[in-house]
Amino acid sequence: MELVDTAAHHGAEEIAREFLEHGAPFLWPELPDLAGLTPDRIAALPPLPYGDPEFSARLLREQTDTTTTDSSRPPAVVKRQLAWLRHELPEWRAGRVHHPLCGPGTYAAALGDYGLTAYVGVDAGPAVVQHARRRFAGQDHIRFVLGDAADTAASPGEPACDTLLLTYDAANFLAPRAFRELLGSLVRGLRLGGIAVLDLRLAEDGTAGFDEGRRVHRRRTGSVFRDGPHLLLSEGFTVADGALLGHRIVAVDDGPGGRPPEVFHSVLHVPTAPQLTAALTAAGLDVCVRGRPFAGSGDPNLARHLVVARKQRITHRTLPWRQP
Ligand SMILES: C[S@@+](CC[C@H](N)C(=O)[O-])C[C@H]1O[C@@H](n2cnc3c(N)ncnc32)[C@H](O)[C@@H]1O
Structure with a gap:
């Protein structure tokens, strides 16, 4: 999902600060507040685009x-x-x-x-x-x-x-x-x-890795989500007593005039x-x-x-x- 680039005129530092303070919907109002989503809506979020050739090439680099x-x-x-x-x-x-x-x-x-x-x-x-x-x-x-x-x-x-x-x-x-x-x-x-x-x-493995709330990761040379320098604005979430764990990640270019931000979700269904x-x-x-x-x-x-x-x-x- 590509977001309307309402944050384009802000610097990366400012975006990171506002994300950490207020969350992604503050910067991109079309994004829902994760805390308000029902388990059904979380489960229906689009998966990572594994079949996309460019995503797959970046994933392979990390794999x-x-x-x-x-x-x-x-x-x-x-x-x-x-x-x-x-x-x-x-x-x-x-x-x-x-x-x-x-x-x-x-x-x-x-x-x-x-x-x-x-x-x-x-x-x-x-x-x-x-x-x-x-x-x-x-x-x-x-x-x-x-x-x-x-x-x-x-x-x-x-x-x-x-x-x-x-x-x-x-x-x-x-x-x-x-x-x-x-x-x-x-x-x-x-x-x-x-x-x-x-x-x-x-469920017995706990929620480690998903319970860290909002984080900003600076990627200087590319990540699974895009090439080149960018920020990953990541929100971990645990829903339904840990039956659903996930991250919403917004990739934002680090520098002026960059590509529009994109949003990704990764969700795990966790049985007991x-x-x-x-x-x-x-x-x-x-x-x-x-x-x-x-x-x-x-x-x-x-x-x-x-x-x-x-x-x-x-x-x-x-x-x-x-x-x-
Ligand atoms: C987390 S990686 C793990 C790969 C491998 N099991 C390992 O440990 O190295 C998940 C892999 O599953 C593939 N994948 C994700 N969803 C898939 C699907 N529905 N059908 C086939 N492959 C899929 C991805 O392309 C990716 O290579």
């Missing part, structure tokens, strides 16, 4: 920057996470892996040490998928599909997978009903005895552990492991659970002939 955990799990984090999983589930072998919202290929690379035989990653970002395909060129057992995970979940004709991965909040991206639908469709492609691995935020267990059980999965691989870390991006659930039976949601 391949190993010094930040903001946009993906860096190799060292993936390594620790998989080692934790192997420790908890010593008999686990990755086998055939299906990985919606896969990112730039870090998991595909790391799973080589865990008995990977075939990998299909799905990502909506054109630059992310192009990067991953280039990285694994010539390794025919590792494939990346460009598309929305919701459209590519059921892949008739593909052999059933052994491991379904939903990493870095993938399970938090969808509202509860949409998540249950997608899960049913994904679990249809999982063999009996196979496991789903969810790296996600549960019992709610997640109920959704997994309805999909025919039984939880066999639940824990915090990064307990004690001060990084809010690592305040997550790893939940592993095994497909024990076929339910009405996962009947093999059920259409998505």
